[in-house]
Structure formats: C-alpha cells, structure tokens
Amino acid sequence: MEILKQRIISDGTEIGTEIVKVDSFLNHQLDVSLFLEIGKEIKRRFSDCEINKILTIESSGIAIAALTALYFDNIPVVFAKKTQPSTMTEDFYGAPIKSFTKGTVSIARVSKQYLSSKDKVLIIDDFLAHGEAAGGLARLVEEAGGTVCGIAAVIEKEFQGGSARLRQAGYRVDSLAVIEKIDNGKIFFKES
C-alpha cells in the first residue's frame, strides 16, 4: 500500500534495527483518514472471504479494526484485553502472548460470550513482528470453535519471522506494508 509506505518513511522513526515508531499517525496520535484507506485496502484484499467478526487486541489495533469494520457492513469488532477487568466476571478464552520488546508475557482474554463456533473471524493488528499477538488471537478463535479467515496487519516486520511462522501454521496473512530490514536508519520495504 503505497501511501502507507510513504507515510512510514516520512513520519516514522527507526529505533535501532528492530523498531519503527509510528506514534504520529498509528500508535498514539491517529490519522483516521489514513485508517479509512487502510480499512478499504484490507476489505479489498479479503473481499473473497465470508467474514462476520473482526478481532483485535488493545490498544493500537482498536481504531484500525473499528474503521475497517465500516467496509465489512459494520460487523462487530471484538478486542481482546491484556489485563482482566474487574467487571470481567464471566468465563473467558485466554492465550499467553509474549512481548519481545518488553520481555513480558500477558494473557489475551476474550469473554466466551463474544466468540463462538459460528464466527468467521478476520484478525487485525497494527504490527506483525514475531507473530505472538496474532497467533494468540487465532488460538482464542479456535478455542471457541470458530474459523480464522485471515490475519491482516498494517505494518509487518518480516525479518522477525512472524508471518512465516503463521503461514506455516496454515493461516492466511496479508500485511499492507512489509519491512524487509532496517539498516543504518533506513527502512527497506519488500516489493509487492
């Protein structure tokens, strides 16, 4: 997705060789015009799929998922929680998710009320790196007996191997901007 790649180059900041910081439009301040374009593009790429629910994880995936849902006939968006809210008194599906940047493991939780065997789910996240979050969300869907139709990421850091692992596990993965490497403060995208 060309406008996204251009935006990453113009407004992203590289931290070392592994982290791209896109706080000015994706992770802290949100450019909803760009998110509408992202939503439209995700719909185009998954237009052959019958999808009735979008699943993401708090926090940065939420706005992207919500604006993407507009292109999927306003289907429900569910976001997994990383901590257990005091009001989550019912049963939930849980999957451990390792954060490589933080060195921590959290449990992604979705109440059993919001995932079922009837669900055909598109998983959306802002970043796809080691594939921990997307893989965890896929496990939640499968624990509920539902179907994972695909995984859509806005930015993929291919060199961290998440997409390869997820594809090997049988998932359809599509990322709008795929970074091959970050070298000397320069971002190299994979040709689409």
Added chain:
Amino acid sequence: MEILKQRIISDGTEIGTEIVKVDSFLNHQLDVSLFLEIGKEIKRRFSDCEINKILTIESSGIAIAALTALYFDNIPVVFAKKTQPSTMTEDFYGAPIKSFTKGTVSIARVSKQYLSSKDKVLIIDDFLAHGEAAGGLARLVEEAGGTVCGIAAVIEKEFQGGSARLRQAGYRVDSLAVIEKIDNGKIFFKES
C-alpha cells in the same frame, strides 16, 4: 440519545448499584453502527465549537473517538496511555488518574509532541463516573497550554458526581445517556 438509552436497557447488565456493564456493544465487543450514531450526536452537540483535536484514553474510548473524528473533518485523535511504552522515550505530559473500581492510581501519559498551545481539544470517554479520567485528560491539555473545548461522555453515572465536579471546575460536559441511579437492578435515566 434515545437509541443509546434503549440499548443500555436491553443489553446492559447492572452489577450492584454502581456498575453498568455494556461489554456487548461498548467495552469489549463494539457496535460500530451505534458508534457512528454516537459520533454524529457528539458533533451535533458540539457543533458551535472550533475543535482541532480529540483526546481520549485507552482502551474503551479509542473506537468511539476514532469514529467521532469522522464527523469533525477527520481531525487527529490522540489517546493517552495508562502505562509507559518502552518506545515512549521522549518527554510526556502526565496526570494521575484514580480508579475507584480497581482502587489503583495510574498515570495518563501523552507525548509532548501531540499536545500543544494551539490545540482546541474535545475530550471523549466511554464512561463518566467520578470524573477522574476526564479531569486528568483536561489537565494534560492545560499543561500543554491548550484549550479544553468540552468533555463528551457516552454514558454518565451522574450519582457519582463527576460531571458536577467538572462543571464546577469550568468545563462544558455533555453526556449522551445520563444515569441518575441504579436501583433494584433497574436503570433510571435523567430526562433530557
């Protein structure tokens, strides 16, 4: 906002006399069609204001803020973070926010890059209870020298006093559904 009140009555769950759980459409599973109506209504109520930024706090405010921004010419949405991300290496504005349900205090953080003295900010949140989150967000805006144009909440629990305190402090507060009390498992709304 009548459709919102009806939805709270039909799908909300009361926990005791203080908590309304609306996970099925607002806090865990998101009904984006309803959020579009909410956004339209917030725009109508604040149509006399010159607003150039929307500020909310993770996680449940994000989707509401993002869909509301569509009715304000796609102005930027900034969400305050409750924990300090490993990539937040720059200076930030911070305000303590007390959670009465959890009995904890967290620091709402916004990077100094995304709030400035030029900003005319609409604060949006899902719930307005004691007013801690909205008040904290207002302090962040003011610390940056910006202007708080108003505070919009989807659901207000008036009996917890937040809106009264915020109005006394000089803020314009407008909530789409105002709950006067929860009694015997029944929700009583304030007449608009």
